[in-house]
Amino acid sequence: MARSKKDLIAQGALTAFAQYGYSDTTMDTIAEVAQVAKGTLYYHFSTKEELFLFVIEKGVKMLIDSVNSAMQDSNLSADERMVCVLDEHLRFFSEHQELCLLLLSFFTGDEQRDQAISTLLAGYFSTMEKYLAELKGQGHLKPDADVRTLASAMFGMTGFTVLRKQFRKEPVDTEETRQTLRSLLHGVLGRKEW
Known part of the structure; x- marks a missing residue:
């Protein structure tokens, strides 16, 4: 097409x-x-600003759609879905490295524009926080886990991992990277094995 x-x-x-x-x-x-x-x-x-906000909005919507599909996979246990959500972040940022760079460095110096971008990203974070709060309420996350911090950490740790590898011209979506990120997630899930 x-x-x-x-x-x-x-x-x-x-x-x-x-x-x-x-x-x-x-x-x-x-x-x-x-x-x-x-x-x-x-x-x-x-205007350039209209186009910039369109690009950010489209990218955030793609990210939300991407992680939503992993969150709603009823064939997996809650822990497995959480790991899939993490893997989906890594896949998404790996496949959309320019968008990843833009989302992680969105501060443009214009307060009104930065607020508009922050509002667009709020949709992603509210989606993640709602999902994580449900998991926590069901006992799948450690009781002391803060869902807002966890949502930010998943976004940041996968995004910055991709950016650093991109800048260093290293392979991005590797099994070693995936397992390392899963190990970090493991601490909040308290799961013994993957």
Whole structure:
């Protein structure tokens, strides 16, 4: 299926923002990276900020959809689902490294824009926190586990692991990486073996 012009522009913008940062990315740069005419770009997005927020919103929605599918897999035990949620974070960030960079370095210096991005990410965090609170309520997490901290930690530990490996030009989604992250999660689940 052919990608729409809007999708091509969004992908080009994601690449440009990840490569140059928000401040140094221009609409001309985005049009060039997306390989679309400036008129086409402005037809779909009137400002760089509108496009930036569209890219972030689309990315956060993809992340939420991705982890939701793992959370709702009724064929797995609660502990297995939690491990799958972690694995899904690693897979997602590995496959969407430019988005990972953007989500983990979203502060642009503009308070209003940063607040809008924070609001978009709040959807992800509320999804994760609700799920983790349910697990904790069912006794699948240690009683002293703070669900807000755990949600932040899962996002951060997988995201920053991917970024560091990306910058070092190392393989990202490896079994060694997955097992190390699972070991960290193991401490909050209190499970004896994987």
